[in-house]
Amino acid sequence: MSTQENVITVRGVHNQFGSHVVHHDLDLDVRSGEIIGIVGGSGTGKSVLLRTIVGLRKPQAGTINILGKEIFPNEHHDTDLNDEIGLLFQDGALFSSMTVAENVMAPLREHHPEISDKLAEEIAGMKLSLSGLDESVGMKMPSDLSGGMRKRVALARAMALDPRILFLDEPTAGLDPIGAAKFDELIISLRDNLGLTIFMITHDLDSLYRDCDRVAVLADKHVVINAPLSEVERFDHDWIQDYFGGPRGRAAEGAMSSRLEA
Numbered sequence: 001m002s003t004q005e006n007v008i009t010v011r012g013v014h015n016q017f018g019s020h021v022v023h024h025d026l027d028l029d030v031r032s033g034e035i036i037g038i039v040g041g042s043g044t045g046k047s048v049l050l051r052t053i054v055g056l057r058k059p060q061a062g063t064i065n066i067l068g069k070e071i072f073p074n075e076h077h078d079t080d081l082n083d084e085i086g087l088l089f090q091d092g093a094l095f096s097s098m099t100v101a102e103n104v105m106a107p108l109r110e111h112h113p114e115i116s117d118k119l120a121e122e123i124a125g126m127k128l129s130l131s132g133l134d135e136s137v138g139m140k141m142p143s144d145l146s147g148g149m150r151k152r153v154a155l156a157r158a159m160a161l162d163p164r165i166l167f168l169d170e171p172t173a174g175l176d177p178i179g180a181a182k183f184d185e186l187i188i189s190l191r192d193n194l195g196l197t198i199f200m201i202t203h204d205l206d207s208l209y210r211d212c213d214r215v216a217v218l219a220d221k222h223v224v225i226n227a228p229l230s231e232v233e234r235f236d237h238d239w240i241q242d243y244f245g246g247p248r249g250r251a252a253e254g255a256m257s258s259r260l261e262a
């Protein structure tokens, strides 16, 4: 793993809505092949940061580079990232009137209309199995599935175009602890087997301890630290100390160390 190579470089980003400054002078590096966890209190701008990095929102200042491509400022308006990044949004909504397979095929249909129906169906089946689902699930409607299965379908859709970077916004929110643990295992296996880089916003301390190589903390309008968890936990910052030092943080850390000892 060439962990030192940056696949995402964010410098000096400023985002504000009216007079409400969300990000000021925000820097972030994401390295190739890592699972980076993005944490921060509610409303600190985690989702806005994700949307800004993938080019869905233009910041008021700063520079953003993904895989050597300039996302912002993008003077030539020619940056096409569709084939390189996969997105799983916070609500993760599937199209309810389409079958599961049609949902997974949607990005293919949109960006690669030249692909035949037969091939698109094969690709959808493959992505569903990569996401830990039986290919036969493809014929079902989203409403027939459990919440955990719907998340997996959304993940299969995010992987439809063989991305190099996956962006996940709170992927385990709403799952029970067992469903969340299984989803975490899946994320790790995708990184290990496909060499994906994974940018994951999460509130879930268990996920952070299980999955993440590094954790970036959003507070005070910027990334206050981006480091392995062992370093983040020791960082002298009120929100971080409350978050990791609180009872939930200690329980998640305890669960991780007993697993490592076992």
Ligand SMILES: Nc1ncnc2c1ncn2[C@@H]1O[C@H](COP(=O)(O)OP(=O)(O)O)[C@@H](O)[C@H]1O
Binding pocket: 017, 022, 040, 041, 042, 043, 044, 045, 046, 047, 048, 049
């Ligand atoms: N389109 C928008 N218009 C106005 N304010 C917004 C918009 N999107 C986000 N915000 C504000 O930006 C802040 C950060 O939002 P968000 O990134 O969604 O937070 P979170 O860290 O919980 O994901 C919040 O105060 C939110 O109200």
Ligand SMILES: [Mg+2]
Binding pocket: 046, 047, 048, 090, 169
């Ligand atoms: Mg959010």
